[in-house]
Amino acid sequence: LKIVSARDYDDMSRKAANIISAQVILKPDTVLGLATGSTPIGAYRQLIDWYKKGDVDFSQVRTYNLDEYRGLSHDDPQSYHYFMRDNFFDHINIDLNNTHVPDGANPDAEAACAEYDKMVADAGYPDLQLLGIGNNGHIGFNEPDDHFSKGTHCVDLTESTIKANSRLFEREEDVPRQAYTMGVQTIMYARMILVVANGAAKAQAVHDMCFGPVTPQCPASILQLHPNVVLVADKEALSLCE
Numbered sequence: 617l618k619i620v621s622a623r624d625y626d627d628m629s630r631k632a633a634n635i636i637s638a639q640v641i642l643k644p645d646t647v648l649g650l651a652t653g654s655t656p657i658g659a660y661r662q663l664i665d666w667y668k669k670g671d672v673d674f675s676q677v678r679t680y681n682l683d684e685y686r687g688l689s690h691d692d693p694q695s696y697h698y699f700m701r702d703n704f705f706d707h708i709n710i711d712l713n714n715t716h717v718p719d720g721a722n723p724d725a726e727a728a729c730a731e732y733d734k735m736v737a738d739a740g741y742p743d744l745q746l747l748g749i750g751n752n753g754h755i756g757f758n759e760p761d762d763h764f765s766k767g768t769h770c771v772d773l774t775e776s777t778i779k780a781n782s783r784l785f786e787r788e789e790d791v792p793r794q795a796y797t798m799g800v801q802t803i804m805y806a807r808m809i810l811v812v813a814n815g816a817a818k819a820q821a822v823h824d825m826c827f828g829p830v831t832p833q834c835p836a837s838i839l840q841l842h843p844n845v846v847l848v849a850d851k852e853a854l855s856l857c858e
């Protein structure tokens with residue numbers, strides 16, 4: 617696991633965007649696994665900027681997002697579908713038919729998850745998977761548990777995640793209680809994993825991911841077993857790693 621130290625959020629974002637754009641330049645039909653949340657927004661902004669300058673071309677790229685709230689339609693402003701269009705897809709030359717997010721609008725959890733697993737498998741799994749990390753070490757919506765998950769599945773969000781995510785909703789009651797998420801095994805199938813983290817609230821999770829025991833109590837710790845992981849984090853997120 618390679619640790620890249622960034623000065624601050626902007627530096628973290630540019631470094632992450634550099635890695636993603638290099639991947640797309642080297643392999644124009646790259647399969648990207650993507651994440652939502654606050655952390656990657658700066659990297660998406662940087663990629664949009666480089667796209668506008670003609671430096672990176674997304675016309676052949678295919679994307680698979682990690683997760684989606686269960687019960688939200690694609691055009692719900694709180695959905696991860698909407699987030700991805702708003703923060704990234706609508707500003708680059710990607711074919712929207714090549715972008716994929718689990719179908720939170722499908723109430724049949726088993727069917728929605730099985731369908732998504734098949735799509736990701738048929739695409740050959742991501743060449744590069746971008747990940748944020750939760751304060752409690754979650755990746756995707758794989759929360760601390762007594763086992764590692766495998767494929768896409770429906771999860772009950774923990775109180776800590778509901779609280780953390782409530783900043784993006786008007787009221788805490790509005791945060792959906794369930795989500796469809798890629799499993800840990802699917803995430804581990806990506807050929808390269810790029811984790812981004814910033815801020816002191818992530819310091820413990822980042823430390824445990826890199827140096828703690830490999831345990832489902834910190835889902836990100838399994839990344840220690842992956843052969844090609846890069847963590848780009850700012851000083852505050854790395855403050856317990858020195």
Ligand code: F6R
Nearest residue numbers: 651652653654655748749750756
């Ligand atoms: C988002 C996701 C989550 C976030 C994590 C960190 O698709 O899967 O695991 O990456 O909750 O979120 P932020 O970046 O908002 O701190």
